[in-house]
Every structure is written in structure tokens, then in C-alpha cells.
Amino acid sequence: MKKMTLAVDTMGGDLGPSAAVEGAFRAAQEFPQANLLLVGPEEILAQEMRKHGDNAHISILHAPEVIDPGEAPTTAIREKKASSIVMGLRAVKNGEAQGFVSAGSTGALLTGATLIIGRQPGIERPALGTLLPTAKGFVLLIDSGANMDCKPAYLLQFGQLGAEYMQKVMGIASPRVGLVNVGAEAEKGNAATKEAYPLLADSGLNFAGNIEGREIPAGAVDVAVCDGFTGNVILKFTEGFAKTMMGMIKTELMATFISKMGALLAKGAFGKLKTRFDYREVGGAPFLGLKSLVVKAHGSSDALAFKNAIRQCVIYNEGRNTHGI
Amino acid sequence: MKKMTLAVDTMGGDLGPSAAVEGAFRAAQEFPQANLLLVGPEEILAQEMRKHGDNAHISILHAPEVIDPGEAPTTAIREKKASSIVMGLRAVKNGEAQGFVSAGSTGALLTGATLIIGRQPGIERPALGTLLPTAKGFVLLIDSGANMDCKPAYLLQFGQLGAEYMQKVMGIASPRVGLVNVGAEAEKGNAATKEAYPLLADSGLNFAGNIEGREIPAGAVDVAVCDGFTGNVILKFTEGFAKTMMGMIKTELMATFISKMGALLAKGAFGKLKTRFDYREVGGAPFLGLKSLVVKAHGSSDALAFKNAIRQCVIYNEGRNTHGI
Numbered sequence: 001m002k003k004m005t006l007a008v009d010t011m012g013g014d015l016g017p018s019a020a021v022e023g024a025f026r027a028a029q030e031f032p033q034a035n036l037l038l039v040g041p042e043e044i045l046a047q048e049m050r051k052h053g054d055n056a057h058i059s060i061l062h063a064p065e066v067i068d069p070g071e072a073p074t075t076a077i078r079e080k081k082a083s084s085i086v087m088g089l090r091a092v093k094n095g096e097a098q099g100f101v102s103a104g105s106t107g108a109l110l111t112g113a114t115l116i117i118g119r120q121p122g123i124e125r126p127a128l129g130t131l132l133p134t135a136k137g138f139v140l141l142i143d144s145g146a147n148m149d150c151k152p153a154y155l156l157q158f159g160q161l162g163a164e165y166m167q168k169v170m171g172i173a174s175p176r177v178g179l180v181n182v183g184a185e186a187e188k189g190n191a192a193t194k195e196a197y198p199l200l201a202d203s204g205l206n207f208a209g210n211i212e213g214r215e216i217p218a219g220a221v222d223v224a225v226c227d228g229f230t231g232n233v234i235l236k237f238t239e240g241f242a243k244t245m246m247g248m249i250k251t252e253l254m255a256t257f258i259s260k261m262g263a264l265l266a267k268g269a270f271g272k273l274k275t276r277f278d279y280r281e282v283g284g285a286p287f288l289g290l291k292s293l294v295v296k297a298h299g300s301s302d303a304l305a306f307k308n309a310i311r312q313c314v315i316y317n318e319g320r321n322t323h324g325i
Numbered sequence: 326m327k328k329m330t331l332a333v334d335t336m337g338g339d340l341g342p343s344a345a346v347e348g349a350f351r352a353a354q355e356f357p358q359a360n361l362l363l364v365g366p367e368e369i370l371a372q373e374m375r376k377h378g379d380n381a382h383i384s385i386l387h388a389p390e391v392i393d394p395g396e397a398p399t400t401a402i403r404e405k406k407a408s409s410i411v412m413g414l415r416a417v418k419n420g421e422a423q424g425f426v427s428a429g430s431t432g433a434l435l436t437g438a439t440l441i442i443g444r445q446p447g448i449e450r451p452a453l454g455t456l457l458p459t460a461k462g463f464v465l466l467i468d469s470g471a472n473m474d475c476k477p478a479y480l481l482q483f484g485q486l487g488a489e490y491m492q493k494v495m496g497i498a499s500p501r502v503g504l505v506n507v508g509a510e511a512e513k514g515n516a517a518t519k520e521a522y523p524l525l526a527d528s529g530l531n532f533a534g535n536i537e538g539r540e541i542p543a544g545a546v547d548v549a550v551c552d553g554f555t556g557n558v559i560l561k562f563t564e565g566f567a568k569t570m571m572g573m574i575k576t577e578l579m580a581t582f583i584s585k586m587g588a589l590l591a592k593g594a595f596g597k598l599k600t601r602f603d604y605r606e607v608g609g610a611p612f613l614g615l616k617s618l619v620v621k622a623h624g625s626s627d628a629l630a631f632k633n634a635i636r637q638c639v640i641y642n643e644g645r646n647t648h649g650i
Binding site: 134135145148149180181182189190191193212213214215216217218219226227228229230232233234235236237238239240241242243244245247248249252253255256258259261262263264265266267268269270272273 | 459460470473474505506507514515516518537538539540541542543544551552553554555557558559560561562563564565566567568569570572573574577578580581583584586587588589590591592593594595597598
């Protein structure tokens with residue numbers, strides 16, 4: 001088997017290139033079966049690499065330009081040919097790399113990946129997946145923000161892409177796929193979900209039917225299919241809701257001496273819970289439906305998050321989960 | 326001013342007529358300015374009323390039939406003319422009552438209310454609002470489940486209905502109205518939100534622009550406008566997410582002796598938080614855009630929830646909040 005190479009955008013993250021480079025070195029140690037291509041300005045990267053000593057599996061792809069978060073995605077991709085995103089995606093397109101990790105602008109990454117790497121045959125719209133912790137493990141919410149208005153056929157394809165991913169990366173033999181909806185009955189929902197239901201039912205996927213919002217965090221399915229508008233609103237609402245709830249808990253806990261003591265004793269328990277909801281443990285959101293896997297890492301990714309985003313690509317490319325996530 | 330009468334469906338709730346009747350007696354004490362019409366089988370209601378003693382403000386409207394949760398809404402409304410839902414809505418239609426509270430089947434209630442009471446002039450689709458607690462107070466999420474596919478004009482009307490409600494019931498002079506979306510910029514979103522944005526911006530409402538999911542629980546706006554598919558999925562997802570999170574917290578807290586002690590000391594704080602998220606404090610979801618207010622009470626409403634659902638109708642009909650919610 002030819003050794004795989006994964007490209008890593010070192011310029012997109014909020015913490016600068018040092019986090020991406022450190023993450024790559026940690027990944028290289030953990031996954032010697034992969035070569036890593038650090039994409040960014042050569043001089044900066046060479047300096048960062050010196051902090052970690054030599055590693056024969058890590059090399060540099062010089063990309064002097066940077067795409068700002070505020071730039072219009074299509075223009076940025078067209079005009080900044082020497083940016084780390086475009087250079088990294090071109091390396092994948094040319095076969096120099098088999099996967100790409102970036103913490104850069106979501107819009108530029110999704111647009112660039114679709115334009116440069118291109119879609120898998122039979123896939124009309126690549127989609128962003130997000131791994132959410134559930135009561136039982138993880139669920140992949142797909143699409144979580146790439147496509148706003150979705151034809152029923154897109155929803156079917158999201159189900160197929162999601163099932164393939166959960167099989168490869170999470171090692172689930174026959175992932176249960178659910179259609180996010182307002183009720184269990186086949187005739188419930190909006191125009192798109194009503195038409196998508198029979199497509200999914202006839203697809204050969206392990207289709208669990210419609211699932212209501214509350215069943216997603218309960219872990220009723222491995223793949224939750226929805227349009228990118230709904231998925232994105234759900235994700236961000238949840239983020240805000242968790243934050244508001246935690247703020248309220250904190251206020252109440254700090255209100256009396258007794259409850260303050262209680263909070264102190266329970267600190268360890270809350271810490272464990274925090275780890276469970278730590279996006280760094282997953283590393284990033286897979287952008288699925290392209291000829292190669294692209295992982296969108298969180299903007300504020302640190303070395304651990306980068307390492308785990310690279311891990312996703314390694315496992316995906318090996319086609320089976322033998323590492324555990 | 327003619328005394329207002331509010332009709333109360335006593336047959337829809339999971340807890341049976343006793344909860345609705347007790348709630349009505351509590352409401353009658355608190356709001357002597359309203360007459361209450363208990364809708365349901367006369368014999369059962371007379372028996373329930375005897376438990377509470379006489380109250381000149383409370384009378385019975387005999388309705389012997391019951392709509393089952395499983396029945397198709399349109400058929401049920403057409404065929405069960407003597408059901409408590411149909412009789413109560415007819416009382417509103419005929420001017421015998423100025424509002425209706427029911428914990429019965431959502432589908433039958435929304436269909437029946439639209440068919441029997443009829444829409445306000447200028448409103449194409451009545452919508453279900455849900456009051457959610459935020460970091461700052463409450464936000465009305467509208468539509469939270471009545472209309473799946475929404476034209477941009479419907480979204481505008483939801484904004485108008487929501488603002489009127491928050492003004493009347495919550496006493497907010499100029500409610501901030503936000504359009505639920507995936508980003509702040511006017512051009513973001515799906516086809517419906519892109520077209521709804523300028524309509525809302527030109528409406529004369531206090532339009533706060535697009536709001537991302539995370540801003541809803543933060544309390545950025547008083548009215549969050551979305552289609553009923555998105556609203557319903559958000560609500561149910563949140564319900565499931567909160568339950569899953571609480572389950573995880575409980576598991577972690579019970580894991581060690583120290584954290585168990587902590588949980589015991591912090592019990593009071595968690596209790597207060599629970600009250601904040603207790604739907605009974607609000608009482609029900611207003612169904613807006615009809616000629617009179619209909620409040621959908623939670624299926625498992627107890628007397629407190631019924632009393633507060635009736636309170637919503639009282640305050641709404643008085644047109645100003647002098648009671649505090």
C-alpha cells in the first residue's frame with residue numbers, strides 16, 4: 001500500500017501556525033503510517049519545525065498568501081492562488097495528498113474544496129458533518145451548514161455520505177440513518193423531507209425513519225440527516241443554550257455558601273463532562289462528498305484539536321476504524 | 326367594559342379533567358375580571374366542581390365527545406362536533422368566549438382553531454409561539470410548529486404577531502424582532518429568509534436583523550422568527566439535549582462519594598434552575614393570528630399550568646401586562 005500523505009493548512013487557525021505544526025508533530029508520532037505536508041509560508045514553518053526536531057514524515061509546501069476571514073469565499077479562492085487553502089487543496093487535487101485539514105474560513109474552504117478537489121461521482125452537493133456527543137456515543141449531523149435549500153435527492157446523498165463516514169471512522173458496521181423531522185410518520189414534515197423519506201427508505205441504508213429533535217441527543221441514530229439551514233441553526237442554538245444553562249447553574253451555585261461548597265466538591269464531575277463536550281476530542285467537522293476527505297477544524301483549534309483532525313483523515317483513508325475515537 | 330369569558334377544554338390533558346378544573350378555580354380567584362367556561366361532559370365536570378365549592382364566575386358548556394390523540398385532525402374536527410375542542414372553539418366563534426385554552430391534540434387544535442375561529446385580517450397563516458427562558462427573560466419562538474414550508478410574507482407576519490403578543494403579554498414597549506438565520510449578513514440564509522429580511526426591515530417593527538442560533542438563548546431578541554419546521558426541530562432538540570446533559574451531569578455526580586456530597590449541598594441551586602425551565606410557569610404556547618387567542622397547554626399540564634395558560638388569555642385580552650409574568 002502506498003503511504004498516504006495528508007496536507008495541513010497551518011495558517012487558518014486563531015492560534016497561528018505553532019498550534020497546527022505542534023499538532024502535526026503529535027500526529028506524526030501517533031500515526032507513522034502517514035506523511036504530513038505542512039502548507040504555509042516556508043520561513044515561518046521552518047522556524048516552527050525547529051522547535052520539534054527532525055521528523056522524516058513531515059515536509060513543507062510553501063504558500064505565502066493568507067485568506068482573511070472577511071473575504072468573499074469565491075473571490076478569495078480565485079484570486080489567492082498562493083494561499084495555504086488553495087495550495088493545500090491543489091496538492092490533494094494533484095494526488096500529492098489524500099486529505100486536507102484546515103482551521104481557516106469555512107466559506108472559503110467549502111467553496112475551494114468543491115471547486116478544486118471536485119465532487120464524488122453521484123454526489124450533487126458535498127455536505128458538512130458535525131460529530132455531536134449523545135447519551136450513547138456520537139451522532140453525525142449532516143448537513144450542518146454547507147447547503148441552505150436542499151432538494152430531496154441531496155438529503156438522500158447526505159444519508160449515504162454520513163453512513164459511509166460513520167462506518168469508516170467510527171467503525172459502526174451498519175449505521176442507523178434518521179431523517180430530522182417534526183414527527184415520526186412518513187407524511188410529516190416540509191416538502192423536502194416528505195419527498196426524501198421514500199428515497200431514504202428505498203436506499204438500502206439502515207434507515208430508522210423520521211427522528212424528532214429530541215431523539216438526536218438521545219442517540220437514537222448514528223447519522224441525522226437535515227438541510228444545512230436546519231443543521232446550522234440547531235448546532236448554534238445548542239451551543240448558546242448550553243452556555244446560557246451553564247451560566248444559570250453557576251449563578252445559582254454561587255448564590256449561597258452551602259451550594260458553593262457543593263460546587264467545589266462536584267468540580268471533578270463537571271470537569272469530566274466538559275471533556276465529553278470538548279470539540280478538540282473530535283478535532284473537526286468532515287466535509288463529505290468530495291473525491292478526498294477535507295476536515296474543517298475549529299477556528300480556535302490547538303495542537304490536540306489539529307492532531308485529532310489529522311487522525312480523522314488517517315482513519316478515513318485507511319477505511320476502517322482500528323484506533324478508536 | 327364587558328366582562329371577558331374564557332373557554333377551557335377540560336378533556337385534552339393527560340391528567341384528566343381534575344387538573345383543568347382545579348386550574349380554572351385557581352384562575353378565577355386570581356383573575357375575578359374573567360368568567361370561565363369549562364368545556365367537557367357535564368356530569369364529570371359537575372362532580373369535579375363540587376370538590377371546589379361554588380364560584381359564580383365558573384360555568385359548564387356540555388361537550389360529551391373526546392378527540393383521541395391519534396385521530397386525523399381534519400376528520401376529527403369535522404366529525405366530532407360535540408367534542409370539547411370543537412364546542413370550545415365554537416363558543417369563541419359565536420362570541421360567547423374571547424379566548425380558549427386546551428391541552429388536547431396539537432394538530433386538532435390548530436386545524437380546528439383556524440377553521441372555526443378564522444384568521445385575523447391580513448394574516449395568511451396563524452402560527453404557534455413558544456416562550457423560552459433566556460439569560461435575560463423570555464423569547465417568543467414563532468413559528469414553533471404550525472407551518473412547515475413558509476413563504477417570506479408568512480415570516481413577516483410571524484414577526485408582527487410575535488411583537489404584538491410580547492407587547493401585550495410581556496409588557497415590552499418595543500419588542501426586538503430577529504430573523505433566525507445562519508449568519509448576520511442580510512444575504513445569508515435559505516431562499517425564504519433572504520426574501521423575508523427586506524420585508525422585516527421595511528415593516529416598521531423593531532427589527533434586529535438576522536440572529537444566529539446561539540443568540541436566541543442569550544436573549545438578543547424578544548421575538549425569534551422562523552418557519553415551523555426549524556422552530557419545532559430546535560425546540561425538541563433542546564428538550565432532548567437538556568435531558569441528555571442533565572443525565573450526564575447526574576451520572577458524573579453520582580460517580581464518587583465526594584461529588585455525591587457536592588450534589589447534595591448544591592441541590593437547592595439545581596431546584597431553582599428547574600423552576601426557571603418549568604413550562605408550567607408559562608402555561609402554554611399561544612396560537613397567534615386568529616381572531617381570538619388560543620393557548621395550547623402542554624399535554625401533561627397540571628392545575629398550575631392550566632391556571633397560567635388562562636392567565637395568558639386574561640392578560641392578552643386586557644391588552645396590557647399589569648400582572649407580571
